[in-house]
Amino acid sequence: MMLRLLFGIGLLSATALTPPAFATDAARTLQIVVSTDRQSLAVYDGAEVVATSKISTGKQGHSTPNGIFSILEKERYHASNIYSNSPMPFMQRLTWSGIALHESGFVPGYPASHGCVRMPKSFAQKLYQMTEPGVHVVIANQPVVPQPIEHATLFHPPVSALDMPLFSGLELRPTNSIFLKASEPIEVATNDTASLPVPAATRQPTLIDQAPLRILITRRDLRGNVRDLQVLLSGMGYDAGMPDGMLGPTTVQAIGNFKKAHNVTATGGLVSAALMKAVYDIAGKGEPPNGTVMVRQGFRPVFEAPAMIAEPEQALGTHFFTAHDVDKIEGKAEWYSVTLENDLSREAMKRLGITSEEQSNSLNAADHALDRITIPDDARRKIEDLLTAGSSLTISDTGVGPETGDGTDFITITKNGGSSKKG
Template identity: 85%
Template sequence: MLRLFLGIGLLSATALTPPAFAADARTLQIVVSTDRQSLAVYDGDQVVATSKVSTGKQGHSTPNGIFSILEKERYHASNIYSNSPMPFMQRLTWSGIALHESGYVPGYPASHGCVRMPKSFAQKLYQMTAPGVHVVITNQPLVPQPIEHATLFQPSAPALDLPLFSDLQLRPTNAAFLPKSEPIQVATNDTASLPVPPAAPRLALADQAPLRILITRRDLRGNVRDLQALLTGMGYDAGAPDGMLGPTTVQAIQDFKKAHNVTTTGGLVSAELMKAVYAIAGKGEPPNGEVMVRQAFKPVFEAPAAIADPEEALGTHFFTAHDVDKIDGKAEWYGVTLENNLSRDAMKRLGITSEEQSGSLNAAGHALDRITIPDDARRKIEDMLTAGSSLTISDTGVGPETGDGTDFITITKNGGSSNRG
């Protein structure tokens, strides 16, 4: 299924293949190893380029996790370290982590948290990439491997005679997360000289931005949002379904519990309360998972998901889609499994008692086996799937670096303080 490779011989000096090999930046993936102080660029499982790097030194270590390039600047100066130059900067977080050129890349940790690259390589990499290209930072180097699994999404051609997704009723995401990015560009054909039936609109799917999909455990915000919708639907005014526990929502919960003689223990939004509300609303069991979708750094939609054996850690897994064929309904997926550094407090909060599956050789396959996604959410994702789309599976959910103008940023190991430069 999916193998975790820990011992690959990356070159310590810069190496690049012909640019034509990496013509589509959407499918590129950059892997940085902090142990090897190396960087490799992959297209699928093929190496496009390698280089030595210098990551964060002690006290300023580079965080591990899944990132993407948020913006690029040829000439950038650090806003923390006396305007220190950071040429050919490719930003990974709005808090200051970036890839950039440096005149000092000794091949051991030497930065304040950024990933330093030699001058010639930094310039060439800058030319190869585009915003949205993923960067995976780990201790040991990883090699993306092909993987097939029924849970992984396969493309479907959109209907041409109906508005796309008009029949779907998926929950919109919170508008507070809307970023400051440009709108998605959709290519159109010049039809001045060709008769085009008005009832057959077409989308230029190749020009759509790739999807960013995160499957994780349901958090308090998701539970509150569903409670608000269900309680309001049953006649208890819980306010707008925004996931916030305001006084209107608290009053609605109290009124519901009193009307139905429901007693709970623990916090206000307890497992007993969720089960009671879902049961009385006739909605079955409450979901314990969430699927979230972003595109072009903007939230698109969220939907519930089910995770079997929730006491087992899912681990952290990252998959990218290549060669998406809408006609044949096929996509090739490549994946890596990252180290999963869950603290004891995090395991207790998430109800995890075992990490046996997440530490196995087939950890990604086990995680995919346990996930069930509603058919309507799956159809919407598969209608929008393009080359370069990615899927992250993680126990820890939306990290603090995820926000306006970002993809989903998953931190598996925090760096030190003041990680800039």
């Protein structure tokens, strides 16, 4: 069991910080919470406040996006190439499109930046010493406080985890990274976003020993459905091409041949619920999954697996869970959760088949979301074998966000930052 760090710090109106004294594993349990309404930042170790500071987030027209982020890289001396090489000391990047935490000489305690989170000099320097890449940053309007949570759906290491092989037989499906090319940088924390590498679809994931897992459970998207159709149709003798999730001519022809052979009349688009059910039935695979669980480690995809979401007409909401302590001897994990405001548009609700947000707005929304999720036992075992302190789980209706890509954790945007102008 990892030793808990004890601090006696209260919330202060300006800046407060204890001297950093974190081992690597302990640092991974930290979580940074930014409130745009309060213009405040709090650092948590579990449910315990480690430090607080005033900040300045994005002003009107350059709003800081809300959501779940993590520190992607750190740079003591950084200059913006968009804003005349403006200094951004002690920069801690949150997105490749330009959002970061950094020191500033102007932190008035009201929105004043071009999208970044500005911090006073002394706080920015000390926070930089406390963190490492992978530490999570949650940005919300109102401050959210991590709360301890226990639920059967949350992951716990097996008692014999230290003696078990990590991969016992699950057929892992490497996930494809999605890379965002921002059209309008906000407050840029990179000198050359155009030169960032786009990952090859065939890149094999690399496991980083002891790196915390990043787990996302969300609704299955069109690409996931198409990829499953390609596998199942090809297995039944209908050549659907490579299982890449793309509706190319070969896949479209295979779908047409299947529908004709089995007299399937399906409305609601080429890849309809009726088509999915017919293919699964005839392939003998049971009910088609309506959800997916994706796993990353060390900023790289590891695997994904199907999931089932009960009551799909109800919004899941957006919930973030972190494993603070993971005891592989006792087979226990201590989890904390925060629930973020769900900002689903009518168009998104229609696309996702959501007709009610009642559960996602309830007091026990996180528990309701966990109650509705079922994932395969093999996938659960793989996750629990790899679980370490600092691992996290995001549950969201909206899937893999456009900021998620090569060299990131899962980035979930709950509210966009609005328009931004260069210069």
